[in-house]
Amino acid sequence: MTLEREVAAPVAEPDEAFRARLRQFFAAHHPGRAPKDPGERIAWTKAWLATLFDNGYAGPGWPREFGGMELPFARQVIYQEEFARARVPGPLGTGLNIAAPTIIKYALPEQKRRWLAPMLRGDTVWAQGYSEPEAGSDLPSLRTTARRDGDEYVVSGQKVWTSHAGDADFFFALVRTGTRASRQKGITYLVIDARAPGVQVRPLRDLTGGHLFAEVFFDDVRVPAANRIGEENDGWRLARTSLGHERAAGALNQAAMYRRVLTELEELLRERGELADPLVRDRLVDLEIRVQLIRYNAERTVGDILARGEAGAASSVSRLLITAFEQDIHEFAVDLLGPAGLLGKSAPQAVQRSRWLLGFLRTRASTIGAGTREIQLNTVAEQVLDLPHDPGMPPR
Numbered sequence: 001m002t003l004e005r006e007v008a009a010p011v012a013e014p015d016e017a018f019r020a021r022l023r024q025f026f027a028a029h030h031p032g033r034a035p036k037d038p039g040e041r042i043a044w045t046k047a048w049l050a051t052l053f054d055n056g057y058a059g060p061g062w063p064r065e066f067g068g069m070e071l072p073f074a075r076q077v078i079y080q081e082e083f084a085r086a087r088v089p090g091p092l093g094t095g096l097n098i099a100a101p102t103i104i105k106y107a108l109p110e111q112k113r114r115w116l117a118p119m120l121r122g123d124t125v126w127a128q129g130y131s132e133p134e135a136g137s138d139l140p141s142l143r144t145t146a147r148r149d150g151d152e153y154v155v156s157g158q159k160v161w162t163s164h165a166g167d168a169d170f171f172f173a174l175v176r177t178g179t180r181a182s183r184q185k186g187i188t189y190l191v192i193d194a195r196a197p198g199v200q201v202r203p204l205r206d207l208t209g210g211h212l213f214a215e216v217f218f219d220d221v222r223v224p225a226a227n228r229i230g231e232e233n234d235g236w237r238l239a240r241t242s243l244g245h246e247r248a249a250g251a252l253n254q255a256a257m258y259r260r261v262l263t264e265l266e267e268l269l270r271e272r273g274e275l276a277d278p279l280v281r282d283r284l285v286d287l288e289i290r291v292q293l294i295r296y297n298a299e300r301t302v303g304d305i306l307a308r309g310e311a312g313a314a315s316s317v318s319r320l321l322i323t324a325f326e327q328d329i330h331e332f333a334v335d336l337l338g339p340a341g342l343l344g345k346s347a348p349q350a351v352q353r354s355r356w357l358l359g360f361l362r363t364r365a366s367t368i369g370a371g372t373r374e375i376q377l378n379t380v381a382e383q384v385l386d387l388p389h390d391p392g393m394p395p396r
């Protein structure tokens with residue numbers, strides 16, 4: 001694969017021309033409706049991601065060196081707005097938003113060459129192996145061990161809630177190389193081949209009936225030491241980079257996506273004659289104000305990344321705003337739709353293929369994944385309001 005393809009970006013192109021060019025590209029190459037079969041859907045998404053990459057329209061914030069667009073901030077906002085508007089599939093797995101910033105910042109040049117472009121093109125899918133049955137919010141207590149043996153590490157233990165594990169080619173994992181008592185000082189960042197002997201993935205069923213996440217077991221899995229990012233026992237520092245980005249990266253895209261979803265809900269309620277009710281209008285105005293706040297805060301977060309290289313505590317504010325919003329908008333929709341809103345998508349009377357019900361069920365988990373609501377509130381309390389540090393958590 002060559003990264004020296006033409007990235008179509010005339011230097012002095014005005015913002016509105018850039019927007020029009022993006023809109024035209026997404027419309028001309030739109031992959032159409034997603035196939036129902038999960039395997040076909042993965043192949044369909046991969047083909048779309050490759051189209052984006054090959055035409056220079058992947059990775060709006062990524063360095064050009066690794067196949068991205070390296071857009072200035074205002075252009076990233078436009079990109080996310082048009083991406084959400086076009087209703088095209090987003091990245092597969094969690095590598096792009098979480099692992100990639102860490103790889104870009106800390107990996108060796110050879111590792112960057114090996115991993116980044118295939119990840120951006122969708123040729124490889126990455127999943128995050130951090131949480132364990134006994135280590136969620138308190139991640140420094142994780143127990144999956146990695147023992148050094150010559151040029152390899154031997155990994156044993158269990159991860160849980162690993163999103164997209166079933167489709168993954170690689171896990172970016174935190175493993176214990178120090179003693180258990182070493183907590184965050186004995187953690188290493190390893191990239192593990194998901195098909196290596198000794199890896200077992202067991203899907204977990206979620207509230208919607210889908211299998212978004214899985215348990216992952218490692219039984220003496222041999223991992224080349226060349227797959228370690230950063231120094232041994234320095235993984236916690238690296239993980240903190242990626243967690244900040246996880247909260248931030250999705251924010252711009254979600255702000256644009258929920259802008260569209262709110263308009264779609266308004267249209268549905270108009271069709272059903274609900275807008276005459278002042279109480280309904282009152283709720284809609286509240287959601288309208290919040291979706292604007294989500295956008296401004298997302299811009300602030302991306303601004304922090306561009307100015308300081310790290311997402312600040314504003315990313316936790318973003319996460320809190322978005323998760324509360326997405327739970328509330330779906331709850332409001334399901335309430336208003338009444339019994340029809342509770343029908344499964346195969347029922348003839350189902351409203352819009354049950355999208356509001358499925359969204360309602362799916363977003364119950366939003367205040368847990370990527371750090372629970374309570375942990376985000378702790379971060380805001382300590383890092384924005386300067387309140388005392390939680391003694392149960394690792395030092396900042």
Ligand SMILES: Cc1cc2nc3c(=O)[nH]c(=O)nc-3n(C[C@H](O)[C@H](O)[C@H](O)COP(=O)(O)OP(=O)(O)OC[C@H]3O[C@@H](n4cnc5c(N)ncnc54)[C@H](O)[C@@H]3O)c2cc1C
Pocket residue numbers: 094127128129130131132133134135136137138160161162163164213365366368369370371372373374375378390392393
């Ligand atoms: C949809 C979804 C996708 C996920 N995807 C991934 C993934 O891809 N990879 C991955 O590694 N993990 C993933 N997770 C796991 C997620 O990161 C953890 O669930 C989360 O960190 C919480 O950990 P826990 O479930 O062990 O809960 P616990 O940490 O045990 O928390 C239990 C309760 O105690 C509260 N609590 C804990 N500590 C404190 C504290 N110090 N102060 C105040 N309250 C506290 C929590 O807020 C929570 O209400 C996913 C989770 C979900 C829901």
